[in-house]
Structures are given as C-alpha cells and as structure tokens.
Amino acid sequence: MDLPTADQFYEAVFLPELWPSACEALAKEVDASTATIFAIDEKGGYRFVCTPNIWEGIMRFSSDPRRFDNPRPARALERFPFTFTRELDLLSEEEYENDVVLTEFIRPAGMNWSAGCVFQEPSGHLIMFDLLRRKGMEHYSDGEINHLNALKPDLARAVFLASRLAFSEAKVMSNTLSSLGLAAFVLGADMKVMAMNGEAEVLSPRITTGYRERLVLESKATTSLLTAAFLAVTSSVMGTVQSLPLMSANGQEPLILHLLPVRRAAHDVFGRGLAILVVTAPGKQGAPDMRVLSGLFDLTPSEGKIARELAKGLSIEEISKLHSISMDTVRTHVKRILTKTGTNRQPELVALLLGLSLPQQESNHSLRT
Known part of the structure; x- marks a missing residue:
C-alpha cells in the first residue's frame, strides 16, 4: 500500500531520489496527467523535479529563453499567493490563446489544462507546483482545487524542510572548518552569503559582502572566475571542487579560494544551489x-x-x-x-x-x- 502523498513528500526530503514518485502521488490526487515542482532562482534559472512522463518536455522548457515570457509565476504570487489556482484565473481569454508556454510547450506535449501554486521559500527561490491534464480531459473543478489547497501546507512544509536541511548541513560544514582554522562562507543563490565563520569575517575587505549580501572580492578578475565556477558547481549534479587564486593589489599574500558543492543528488533541486567557499593561504x-x-x-x-x-x-x-x-x-x-x-x-x-x-x-x- 502506497504512503499518503504528504508522507511521500516528507520522505523525499531525506531521500531526494523519491521526488519523482512523490510527484506521481500528487498527480493522482486530482487525476492530473503530470506534476512538476520548479525551483526558480532570482535570475530566472529553473531547476525541477517531475513525473517521468513529462521530463523531456520540462527539460526543453527550462532551458529555452521563452520561459521568461511566462507570466504565471509573478501573477500567481501577486494575486493568489500560496494558493492553488487554474491558469485561466491568471490569464485573460486572449492571453491564454496566445500564451507562448501553452502553444509552444504544453500543447505540443499533448497537454492542455494546468493548475498550480507559487510561493517564495527562505533562500529567495520561487517554488512553483504545476499540474497538467491531457487534451480531451475536463479542466480542474473547484473541488479538486480545494483538495490541492488542503494538501498545500504539507507540500510547502516539505519543500521548506528540504531547503533548510541543505542550509543546516552547509552551516555545520562551515563550523567544522572553523574548528580546523579555515575560513568558510556558505553561498546561496546568486552567490549570496548566507553564513560565514569567524575566520571568514576577518578577511574583510579583501572578501566581504555587498548589495543584498552578495559576495564581493577585491579582484575583478577573480570575481569573474568565481562567478563562472559557482554556476558550474551548483548547476551540475556532478559538480566538483573548483579552486581559484585571489591576488592583492596592495602586496598582501595571495589567497586560494576553494568552492565546494554542498549536495549533488540528481533530484535534490531544493538543496542544490548552495556551495561552501573555503579560503586558504599558500606556502612560501x-x-x-x-x-x-x-x-x-x-x-x-x-x-x-x-x-x-x-x-x-x-x-x-x-x-x-x-x-x-x-x-x-x-x-x-x-x-x-x-x-x-x-x-x-x-x-x-x-x-x-x-x-x-x-x-x-x-x-x-x-x-x-
């Protein structure tokens, strides 16, 4: 006997490989054909977990620049925050028929109607649930939307837990490195400094925080390299440690920055996007x-x-x-x-x-x- 959907979501928090089956359980709750959970960062980057039958379509959508023409997330957050609703509640009839997401992605995948929910989690990511129905099926009824909203507290809590678990693991790593005398920063989306240990704090102003707590380095050249390395480390399932130099314009000793991915499970979309930056000084x-x-x-x-x-x-x-x-x-x-x-x-x-x-x-x- 299958676990209740809420229990499957909580289980996936600790076993990320179970997210696809949790999505399948959610779809069955309202006779949806597919279910997808997106994590959308501040720059519009998409990560996702979904039912296996829509994976290829979501892969194509999440890497296509036309995803930025999707008005659903912003409107849902503004008009129906933290609430499941139909896309027809977000789009006018004319907008719906000319919607690029519908015409270029949903219908070519054999789908037609959608229902979803959008909310913001603590790291700043938007979380979006999206459930599609195949062509020929009726749209979601008011009762089915109400049922999704009854499930919503457990769904959202599971996503929050997944995100906080990854952050807690990163914080523990930072404190452990401090016990070894190593400076460490916990970096979130867009290289935002979410935490740092005491050894890291004393590196200011060579390494510090700026607007919106984003990491700032004294060297523009190293900043460019670090930005590229951060993207590589956090976007790849098999991200590996990246090491970079930080030179000083004032004759201070060079520093070596080591960027480590926090978690790399293929389906762990809520714990990814985090990295640890460890700073060491070379020998002489x-x-x-x-x-x-x-x-x-x-x-x-x-x-x-x-x-x-x-x-x-x-x-x-x-x-x-x-x-x-x-x-x-x-x-x-x-x-x-x-x-x-x-x-x-x-x-x-x-x-x-x-x-x-x-x-x-x-x-x-x-x-x-």
Whole structure:
C-alpha cells in the first residue's frame, strides 16, 4: 500500500531520489496527467523535479529563453499567493490563446489544462507546483482545487524542510572548518552569503559582502572566475571542487579560494544551489609542484611545465630554448595560464606561483601520508 502523498513528500526530503514518485502521488490526487515542482532562482534559472512522463518536455522548457515570457509565476504570487489556482484565473481569454508556454510547450506535449501554486521559500527561490491534464480531459473543478489547497501546507512544509536541511548541513560544514582554522562562507543563490565563520569575517575587505549580501572580492578578475565556477558547481549534479587564486593589489599574500558543492543528488533541486567557499593561504617556498598547479587551475601538462619554469625565474626566451618550442607558443601558453589563474600580468602570476609551494617540511609530510 502506497504512503499518503504528504508522507511521500516528507520522505523525499531525506531521500531526494523519491521526488519523482512523490510527484506521481500528487498527480493522482486530482487525476492530473503530470506534476512538476520548479525551483526558480532570482535570475530566472529553473531547476525541477517531475513525473517521468513529462521530463523531456520540462527539460526543453527550462532551458529555452521563452520561459521568461511566462507570466504565471509573478501573477500567481501577486494575486493568489500560496494558493492553488487554474491558469485561466491568471490569464485573460486572449492571453491564454496566445500564451507562448501553452502553444509552444504544453500543447505540443499533448497537454492542455494546468493548475498550480507559487510561493517564495527562505533562500529567495520561487517554488512553483504545476499540474497538467491531457487534451480531451475536463479542466480542474473547484473541488479538486480545494483538495490541492488542503494538501498545500504539507507540500510547502516539505519543500521548506528540504531547503533548510541543505542550509543546516552547509552551516555545520562551515563550523567544522572553523574548528580546523579555515575560513568558510556558505553561498546561496546568486552567490549570496548566507553564513560565514569567524575566520571568514576577518578577511574583510579583501572578501566581504555587498548589495543584498552578495559576495564581493577585491579582484575583478577573480570575481569573474568565481562567478563562472559557482554556476558550474551548483548547476551540475556532478559538480566538483573548483579552486581559484585571489591576488592583492596592495602586496598582501595571495589567497586560494576553494568552492565546494554542498549536495549533488540528481533530484535534490531544493538543496542544490548552495556551495561552501573555503579560503586558504599558500606556502612560501620554491617553485610549485606541477600536481598542485594542475589540480588548482586545471592547467594542461604543457601549461603546468611553463608555469613552473616562470616560477623559477626563466624568461619566455629561455623557456622557448629549454623546451625547443617557439616563443609565440610560449606566449600563447602564458596567456592561457593568466586567464586560468585570474592574474593580469606576468609578475603577478610569478608572485602567485611562488606562494603556492608548501614549506619543505609539510611537503615531505604530505608525501609520507
């Protein structure tokens, strides 16, 4: 015997792989053909879980720029906040017949009528429930809409719990890193700083918060790299750690920023979009290990070799002769290394590279362990 729909939603909070079956249970409650739950960020990015029969259509919709022409979420939030309603209550008859979501996505998928609910959860994301019925079926009755609204408190509470669980896990990670003496920031949507430990606070003004608590770095080059890395880490199910340098214009030691995804379950749309930013200071001795260079900045073997030669103090001409390659090739590699390390000039790059090597004693210890 299947669990009640509300129980299936609460179960999915802790087992994200159960969200699709929870959506199926919700659809059955009102004889809907499909059910989807969207998490919409401040920039209009969509993440979702849904019944398997609409997955391909929702994938196409969520990556299509025409999704921004969908007036439903904003109108539902304004006119019927936290309440299930039909799309005909949000759109005029003319708007409905010319609605791009209906004509380009819903009807081509064999669907016709929709009902939904929109609300905002604590991290700032909009949460939207959307239930579709196939062509030929009647629209949702008042009784069915009332039934959805009776379920709504448990549905919303489950989504809130999923979001808060991810945040709590991130906060625990931040505090654990503090016990190790490492600075850490918990980042939410749009790189908003949701929490930071004491070690992170003392990094201001090199790393601080700005408008709407968004993370601000002293280097524009690193900010650009971090923004791209954050998108890669939080949008990918298999997001991996990204490491970036932060150079100082005032002669302070460089810092290394390590961006870690918090959760990466395929169906965990409510816990994703969070990341931990850990800040470490490099060592001060000798040219860096090529494994360090490649691991931190995704350098190719050739780029790693040239970066190491630069750290030893060799000129472009000397590197060219040493490795029997043209100076133009060396310059091309140097440009790529500058881009990947977020540095603007060769002296800046060398200063960073010289700071990346661990002290000899620590290096030997790491090899033994």
